[in-house]
Amino acid sequence: MGSLAGIGAGLAAIGAGIGIGRIGGSATEAMARQPEFANKIQTAMLIAAALVEGVALFAVVVAMIK
Amino acid sequence: MTNKLFRYLLAAFLLVSFKAISQHHETAGQHAEKSEHQTENTEHDEGFDVGELVSHHLADSHDYQFELPFLHKTIHLPVILWTNKGLSVFPSSKFKGDNQGKVIVTDDKGNKYVRLHEVIYYADKLGEHEHPSAFDFDKRPLNFSVTKNVTGIFFSFILLFLVMYLTAKVYQNPKKLPKGIAGFVEPIIIFIRDDVAIPNIGKAKYEKYMPYLLTVFFFILFSNLIGLIPFSPFGYNLTGNIYITFVLAIFTFIITTLSGNKHYWKHILTPDVPKLLWPIMIPIEILSMFTKPFALMVRLFANILAGHTIMISLVALIFIGGTLMVAPVSGFFVIFMSFIELMVAFIQAYIFTILSALFIGLAIEEHGHEHEAKHVEHTI
Numbered sequence: 057m058g059s060l061a062g063i064g065a066g067l068a069a070i071g072a073g074i075g076i077g078r079i080g081g082s083a084t085e086a087m088a089r090q091p092e093f094a095n096k097i098q099t100a101m102l103i104a105a106a107l108v109e110g111v112a113l114f115a116v117v118v119a120m121i122k
Numbered sequence: 123m124t125n126k127l128f129r130y131l132l133a134a135f136l137l138v139s140f141k142a143i144s145q146h147h148e149t150a151g152q153h154a155e156k157s158e159h160q161t162e163n164t165e166h167d168e169g170f171d172v173g174e175l176v177s178h179h180l181a182d183s184h185d186y187q188f189e190l191p192f193l194h195k196t197i198h199l200p201v202i203l204w205t206n207k208g209l210s211v212f213p214s215s216k217f218k219g220d221n222q223g224k225v226i227v228t229d230d231k232g233n234k235y236v237r238l239h240e241v242i243y244y245a246d247k248l249g250e251h252e253h254p255s256a257f258d259f260d261k262r263p264l265n266f267s268v269t270k271n272v273t274g275i276f277f278s279f280i281l282l283f284l285v286m287y288l289t290a291k292v293y294q295n296p297k298k299l300p301k302g303i304a305g306f307v308e309p310i311i312i313f314i315r316d317d318v319a320i321p322n323i324g325k326a327k328y329e330k331y332m333p334y335l336l337t338v339f340f341f342i343l344f345s346n347l348i349g350l351i352p353f354s355p356f357g358y359n360l361t362g363n364i365y366i367t368f369v370l371a372i373f374t375f376i377i378t379t380l381s382g383n384k385h386y387w388k389h390i391l392t393p394d395v396p397k398l399l400w401p402i403m404i405p406i407e408i409l410s411m412f413t414k415p416f417a418l419m420v421r422l423f424a425n426i427l428a429g430h431t432i433m434i435s436l437v438a439l440i441f442i443g444g445t446l447m448v449a450p451v452s453g454f455f456v457i458f459m460s461f462i463e464l465m466v467a468f469i470q471a472y473i474f475t476i477l478s479a480l481f482i483g484l485a486i487e488e489h490g491h492e493h494e495a496k497h498v499e500h501t502i
Contacts, residue, residue: 107421
């Protein structure tokens with residue numbers, strides 16, 4: 057049953073990839089529109105990316121316990 | 123420019139191969155042990171056990187091992203137990219390296235202990251072939267021993283104290299310009315004050331909470347960074363242990379709850395929704411009081427543990443591959459992952475601090491927004 061844990065962790069990685077990809081995309085688009093706010097946008101992007109990654113890592117931790 | 127780049131890459135590659143060599147010495151010892159237990163002479167081995175290597179490096183243990191190429195030494199840390207017959211202290215060398223529950227240690231009060239997977243149980247409370255878990259609290263004495271993680275906390279504490287003390291000494295003479303390590307620490311402290319504490323907690327009350335935010339930030343940062351160093355006495359895994367991040371999250375929870383003012387509790391216990399929804403909203407609000415520190419704990423733990431596991435697994439790729447040809451590929455991946463892990467170390471410390479500041483700010487915020495809502499209602 058170790059492979060089911062691996063599949064679960066892989067699905068979590070897909071979720072994290074999609075989420076952080078979208079965050080990165082909108083952040084760079086916003087920075088291109090208003091370059092003077094690039095610093096604040098980058099800070100917000102990092103915070104949102106860490107939160108999304110935290111959720112994905114909940115799933116990894118559950119997969120590791122099994 | 124390219125000369126410097128070449129030198130840095132060479133240094134990074136040497137560090138990684140150093141770690142691989144020191145791990146090879148240690149796993150050679152493990153292989154020797156395993157082949158002693160097996161009676162038949164198999165050709166290579168049944169498969170290099172990466173899980174065993176990972177849990178050996180990342181889990182807590184009662185011994186502290188130095189695995190430099192010129193120094194192989196195991197320091198047996200003291201075991202301090204509080205049993206129902208009183209305090210009992212003995213060095214963990216009495217267990218003779220046994221982790222399977224076979225060696226019984228008797229201390230001077232007459233208690234007998236066995237150790238199974240680094241957890242100490244009373245020997246007379248275990249059955250013959252029982253497999254207890256670490257949560258069978260009636261079978262275990264209270265374990266206050268100095269383990270590898272506790273010495274890790276001491277290292278981080280000494281490093282933190284040294285850095286902050288040297289920084290503070292620079293500012294004792296107000297006439298001299300600050301130089302030295304203060305130049306590294308002061309921008310970070312100003313950054314936390316201006317971008318983390320003041321926007322979230324407010325200009326009036328942030329000073330009370332600055333010591334806590336600074337301590338948490340620098341402790342997590344230094345512990346993460348020391349965990350990345352591949353040399354043997356330093357590569358301990360502190361923030362990748364869920365009990366340590368649990369304690370950090372409990373600190374945030376205690377500070378948030380104790381500094382909550384009337385408006386905070388009013389919003390939790392009597393939220394601003396129609397009264398029929400209260401049986402749903404109040405349990406959700408109370409639960410959200412606990413899930414926020416829980417998320418802090420799991421986020422830091424999982425990020426750091428995943429990073430360390432990936433690094434060890436990439437180096438173990440050489441041993442699974444069996445040949446030395448895999449080493450350049452593995453070395454390149456490890457260098458790449460090291461940069462990402464460096465970034466993750468800073469980001470996770472920053473995220474923990476800013477979320478703590480956010481929760482504290484939510485708890486002590488004064489009531490300004492409710493008046494606005496009422497005004498809008500009246501003008502429409």
